Amino acid sequence: MCGMQSERDYYEVLDIAPDASAEEMKKAYRRLAFRCHPDRHQASEEAHKKMEEINEAYAVLSDPIKRREYDLPRGYGRRVPKFKKGGKVKIGVNSPSPYKGQTGVVDKEPVNDAFRFWYMVRIESKGLTTARRFAEEELEGPGD
Numbered sequence: 001m002c003g004m005q006s007e008r009d010y011y012e013v014l015d016i017a018p019d020a021s022a023e024e025m026k027k028a029y030r031r032l033a034f035r036c037h038p039d040r041h042q043a044s045e046e047a048h049k050k051m052e053e054i055n056e057a058y059a060v061l062s063d064p065i066k067r068r069e070y071d072l073p074r075g076y077g078r079r080v081p082k083f084k085k086g087g088k089v090k091i092g093v094n095s096p097s098p099y100k101g102q103t104g105v106v107d108k109e110p111v112n113d114a115f116r117f118w119y120m121v122r123i124e125s126k127g128l129t130t131a132r133r134f135a136e137e138e139l140e141g142p143g144d
Contacts, residue, residue: 010057010070018076022062029058064137068116081110081117081136088142089121095138099123099130103142107131 104123
């Protein structure tokens with residue numbers, strides 16, 4: 001059944017590991033949302049509270065910036081870069097860069113500071129090649 005969690009660790013709520021990928025997280029959320037939805041449990045108060053908890057956990061962990069802010073004080077700081085040198089990336093639509101939406105190639109190994117990974121990305125546009133620095137949360141996989 002859908003029992004309540006005594007500790008509100010969002011990873012426990014979604015039943016995933018702290019290093020879970022966005023895709024693993026989405027699958028876990030959908031599975032739990034289907035299983036615990038109040039409509040499937042005669043709109044019980046417990047199911048309603050559990051669904052709120054699942055939604056809250058997913059809202060925080062599915063947003064890269066909110067997830068990092070949640071992870072760091074708990075020691076979950078994901079220290080594995082999302083992209084590797086030579087990998088294709090897409091500049092996210094939320095990036096302040098004029099290159100948002102364009103695809104580039106990670107030019108060098110990412111550099112880690114206390115909060116995030118930074119990537120040098122080579123972008124070809126209108127016959128010119130530019131290398132720019134981007135924070136991890138500004139980038140997506142080419143198929144995301």
